[in-house]
Amino acid sequence: MVIIGAGKAGARAPISLREHGWKGRITLIGEEPLAPYDRPPLSKAAMTAAEEPAPVFLLDDELLQALDVTFIANATATDIDRAEKEVVLADGRRIPYQKLLIATGARARRLALPGAERALMLRDFHESVALRAACAPGRSVAIIGGGFIGLELAASASQRGCKVTVIEAQPRILMRGVTEAVARRIAARHEAAGVVLLTGIGVERIEADAVVLSDGRRIPAEIVIAGIGAAPAVALAEASGLALDNGIACDVEMRTSDPDIYAAGDCCSFPHGLYGGRRLRLEAWRSAQDQAAVAAENMLGGHRQFTAVPWFWSDQYELNLQIAGLPSDGVSSCTRPMKDDAFIEFHLDGEGRLVGASGIGRGNAIARDIKLAEMLIAKGARPDQAALAHPDVALRGLLK
Amino acid sequence: MPHWVEACDRDDVEPEDVIRFDHDGRTFAIYRAPDDRYYATEGLCTHEEAHLADGLVMDHIIECPKHNGRFDYRTGAAQGAPVCINLKTYPVKLEAGKVMIDLA
Structure with a gap:
């Protein structure tokens, strides 16, 4: 059994494989140097910690050993040789599989405007450490994007004593998935903390010390952060010829178009049993772990469907x-x-x-x-x- | 040596429910099972610091309000990911309509 991606889904799969009696080899391939760790704290507790934070590990060395998982860190899978049933790594190594789980997650969308290279982003632990250091007390911080990442970072930066401005192109914050009444409550809390929320306005360019809005206004910013959403990481699946449909296309049992390859988490879409088989892609912590558990069971010959009610949370202040x-x-x-x-x-x-x-x-x-x-x-x-x-x-x- | 402490009145907890009890700088969760038996565990989830008393009791399971970690509150046994560390439990007795827990 081989798992590509060491996020929430990838970390859950070995646990479920062992729970369901798999005694054979498990290989977990991660792009980062760290063992699998939890991402929700990166925008919150890790940002506001008094001391430099440590990762919250999902599978530490002890647990990896107890589960008898071969963990390959710093490794990028570049291809899947489906005929030979081998995963090909960037350094040329080939990892044979009986069943494969792709849990490559999602990647932060990048801004496409002049000065975009100045914008910091948040996806992994090291970026979180860099953001925490950048958001020193008294600094002016402009956050492009009024979604969950942007707002959680706004709350954290404000709690660290930064002067924070959030810039959202949509008419209000949290347009996607959050009701107006809830968004209004969150907006009021940010404003009470002194965060400036600018909505319905785009960004023209980023300069050395400011963000220039589409109406010409200059927002002073020593630090610029972009939180403009994420896109499913499908490069590997695409290169390997797997069917895509808003992510890696899975069936109700989290199986891709190749019967020996499964997918779970932010990278995939699937017909949701609870919603009449409507195809959904969920970017949520619990869905990732539950989909991985379903996929793991099915990799061992099961026929379980993912039917859990979507659920997520956000903590701000x-x-x-x-x-x-x-x-x-x-x-x-x-x-x-x-x-x-x-x-x-x-x-x-x-x-x-x-x-x-x-x-x-x-x-x-x-x-x-x-x-x-x-x-x-x-x-x-x-x-x-x-x-x-x-x-x-x-x-x-x-x-x- | 047992160290019995009065936690609450027996009627302070609804059947199939949980309340929080703080004592001497520590926090506990007091449960009333559907069969009207009472149980006590440490008050915070072993996964992250969340008060279990804010969670939902279903039968003999308490689900943490934060990330849905589940424990059997009779034994403290963690019921699988995301929680793998068991809750500490405490002996409980009823005395004159009061729920007493043994902190020894």
């Missing part, structure tokens, strides 16, 4: 946002106000089925109810809207 399901599938919604200014919006489709829930609150205020909402979504429940909106009606009761 003391606020925690969580979204379950696909809120954009909803045609109507209702809001449950909760203690301490928290709230959850429930999204229902035309038949009254709960299809999504978006919540925000301090700490873990909404975690439990979002989890219950996720269970309602998984069941295809059609809960009463008045009950959903009423803070005294326990969501657990609606599951029965």
Whole structure:
């Protein structure tokens, strides 16, 4: 069994292979020098740490040894010889496989404008360390992109004492996947922290000490960060002739167009059983690990489908946002106000089925109810809207 | 030597639920199982520092509110990735309607 990519999905696969009884060889190929580590802290805890942070390992040397995984660091797979069933590395090494899992993740999109080379980006641990050092107290920081990475970095940089401006081309922050009410709450929190949010405006160029907007305004910036989204890393799959469709095209069992090759995580799309087989590509921590678990089981001859409800979170300041399901599938919604200014919006489709829930609150205020909402979504429940909106009606009761 | 500490009234915890109990600079989670038995574990998830009392109890499982790590709160046993370190558990007894836990 060979796994290409040592992120969340790649790190989960060996655990699942062993859990399902695989006694043979497992080789894990990673591009970075480090053993697999967790990425969510890179924009948050690692940025705001008082001392230089250490990676949070998903599989450290001890665990790699306990799982009997051969980990090849600093290695790029450049081709898959599907006829010989061998992975070809950049240095010419050839790694034979019976079954292969591609978990190459996504790569940060690059800005295409004059001065773009000045923009820092965040995808790996070393970039996080560099960003933390760059965002020294008092520095002016311009962040291009008002999505999750941009806003989490804005919160972290502001907490470090930077003067932060976020520039978003869309009419508001978090246009993709986040409701207006939730985005408004997040925007207000940033503004309270002194972060300037500029929306509906593009960037013309980046100069040595400023970002120049499309209307000619100059935003002073000692540090410029680009967080403009990610694209699935499909170069290897493409070179190997695997079918692509918004990422590596998988079937319901996470199998690619080659029956001996599977994919999991941000790099792939698949027909989601819960949504009538609609093809989705998810960029989320839990989906990556769950897809890898499904793929691993199927690499050993199983026939499990990935049907988990999409779920992700973002932490900014003391606020925690969580979204379950696909809120954009909803045609109507209702809001449950909760203690301490928290709230959850429930999204229902035309038949009254709960299809999504978006919540925000301090700490873990909404975690439990979002989890219950996720269970309602998984069941295809059609809960009463008045009950959903009423803070005294326990969501657990609606599951029965 | 046992060191029994009063954590809460038995009615402070709903069936199939959990509450937080802080004592002497430490934090604990007190559970009431669907069969009305009470249990206690350390209060923070072993994966990241999140209060388990903010999580969801399903049957005999507590799910961490942060990243969905799951534990059997009767034994503290971690139920698989992302958690692999078990929770510490504490003996519990009921006395005059109070939930007592042994911190010894």
